[in-house]
Amino acid sequence: MYGWVPEEHPNSDMAFQVDGVYYLTGIRWRDNEPSLRVQTDATPSAALVEARDLHLRFRIDVETPKRCVGRVERSSEGSTHVDCVSPSTRGRQCERCQIVDNVSAANMHQAHRKGRDSIDQRMAAYLSHPHRLYVAIFRDGSTKIGTTRGSNGGQRLVEQGAWFARYVAHVEDGFLVRELEDLVSESINLGQAVDTRKKFSGHLQAQTNSELQSTLEDLTPKVGQVLKTQNRDGWVPLDETWSNPMLDNAHWKDLVAYPAALTHGAHELTIHSMVGRLAACSRSGFEETFLLDIQPLLGRPLERGDFELDQLVLQESLF
Numbered sequence: 001m002y003g004w005v006p007e008e009h010p011n012s013d014m015a016f017q018v019d020g021v022y023y024l025t026g027i028r029w030r031d032n033e034p035s036l037r038v039q040t041d042a043t044p045s046a047a048l049v050e051a052r053d054l055h056l057r058f059r060i061d062v063e064t065p066k067r068c069v070g071r072v073e074r075s076s077e078g079s080t081h082v083d084c085v086s087p088s089t090r091g092r093q094c095e096r097c098q099i100v101d102n103v104s105a106a107n108m109h110q111a112h113r114k115g116r117d118s119i120d121q122r123m124a125a126y127l128s129h130p131h132r133l134y135v136a137i138f139r140d141g142s143t144k145i146g147t148t149r150g151s152n153g154g155q156r157l158v159e160q161g162a163w164f165a166r167y168v169a170h171v172e173d174g175f176l177v178r179e180l181e182d183l184v185s186e187s188i189n190l191g192q193a194v195d196t197r198k199k200f201s202g203h204l205q206a207q208t209n210s211e212l213q214s215t216l217e218d219l220t221p222k223v224g225q226v227l228k229t230q231n232r233d234g235w236v237p238l239d240e241t242w243s244n245p246m247l248d249n250a251h252w253k254d255l256v257a258y259p260a261a262l263t264h265g266a267h268e269l270t271i272h273s274m275v276g277r278l279a280a281c282s283r284s285g286f287e288e289t290f291l292l293d294i295q296p297l298l299g300r301p302l303e304r305g306d307f308e309l310d311q312l313v314l315q316e317s318l319f
């Protein structure tokens with residue numbers, strides 16, 4: 001047994017009540033609500049803390065080694081995050097976690113080419129489950145095709161920070177859905193990933209919601225066309241729209257890029273809302289809502305304390 005215990009409910013108190021450094025090791029989405037994984041030396045398994053309205057005041061400790069952010073394990077039950085307490089040696093992970101994640105990514109992407117008998121059994125079990133194919137658009141206008149496990153719901157689109165999306169097919173398993181995804185990508189030159197820099201700049205200079213919707217509206221039938229030309233069993237067309245729950249949230253208007261690097265220094269922030277790994281935050285003394293990418297913080301040792309904060313210097317807008 002692998003002990004698939006559901007992760008405990010977010011709790012904003014306990015994780016911050018210890019001395020020494022703490023680490024943010026990831027973002028977990030459930031029911032469209034983001035939580036941050038918080039690890040300390042005293043609690044090797046991370047506690048989940050609701051990201052919304054979370055106040056953070058920290059100094060990056062550059063002396064202490066960074067911590068591995070853990071890895072994902074997949075089985076017939078779905079995917080689950082596994083915490084790790086090793087220092088990170090390769091990017092944000094330790095060697096072992098990185099190898100596990102790389103093998104699993106390679107298995108996932110080659111599953112439909114290699115066949116289900118030649119991949120890891122737990123991965124095969126994970127993939128032998130209905131999936132959906134979707135087309136998504138981000139606020140800068142970038143589009144992609146993607147897949148998600150499960151027949152309904154799911155957190156894949158909020159996790160990635162899509163703004164609008166359309167589910168276009170319900171597919172019997174994760175092998176076929178990846179074949180169809182590749183086919184669409186190749187046929188109409190539609191990518192399978194969007195760079196975070198594009199997502200970030202999309203919030204600073206967003207296309208209007210109606211522009212985005214109309215681009216998606218034009219793209220969807222082209223995808224449908226590609227799928228229809230395939231005489232394949234195992235999938236049915238879907239026509240379900242999705243929009244980001246933050247669509248009308250005031251924090252996602254008039255954002256300013258946080259004018260300091262999160263790799264060093266002392267910072268104070270209150271997170272108001274998140275879209276993917278990007279957070280809309282405020283800082284006392286400033287009226288702006290700042291946009292920042294949480295990822296650079298992940299795994300870094302953060303010290304609590306009453307130290308002096310780094311000055312923020314706001315640039316005059318060039319536009």
Ligand SMILES: [Zn+2]
Nearest residue numbers: 068084094097
């Ligand atoms: Zn690790």
